[in-house]
Amino acid sequence: MNAKKFAEEWIKSWNSHDLEDIMKHYADDLEITTPMIKLAGGIESGSLSGKENVAAYWSKALSKFPDLMFELIDVTSGVNSVALYYKSIMNKKAVEVMFFDENGLVNKMIAHYTDL
Template sequence: MSLHHPPSTLAALGRTWIEAWNGRDLDRVLALYEEAAVMTSDRIPALGFDASGTLRGKAALRAYWGKALGLLPKLHFSLIELFVSPDSVVVFYENERGKKICEYLRLNAAGKIVQGSANHLPH
């Protein structure tokens, strides 16, 4: 199977990702990820998880995102734009606090996210 995904498929995944978060549906979010997915964010150490800022595997992602959802009862992502490449989508959005974020999501041949990186504006 090719790593080349049609732009429409990637855009749909980006929209589904936003919808899953806005629905506070952690199972739906995690269903988009490969079992051994890797996630990097400066929020990971800030919430008391791995100091490197990188988590590996769905169990670690569930623990981290579950804690984050508990701390952010008003979480809401407003989609600004989607950018695609043959094997990735960047979801550019604004969160409920007015912060603009780019989430880089790289997919495997099966269309599951294998790598995610939350990119924030430098302070």
């Protein structure tokens, strides 16, 4: 897998605000953990499971942040994983570590942000 190509496509999908295009990167058994879930979703654990649950959350987030625009800073790759470093919403910098299943889809994602 080409980490840079994935990162560029992922950023482009998010910047399009097209939820269907965004979700094409993710597996049905997706698990995500991000402080944004706690902050924006009020879910204390900061985690969600299942592609449908995540899509519903992201749909709300996209409507809450209509000017969302990510800017890729750097990307690194690991074993069946990538880490994207990018400028996120509210001018925060983020690192997202994404793990891929055997089909090349993200099935686990953990996000980190500069001070929220």
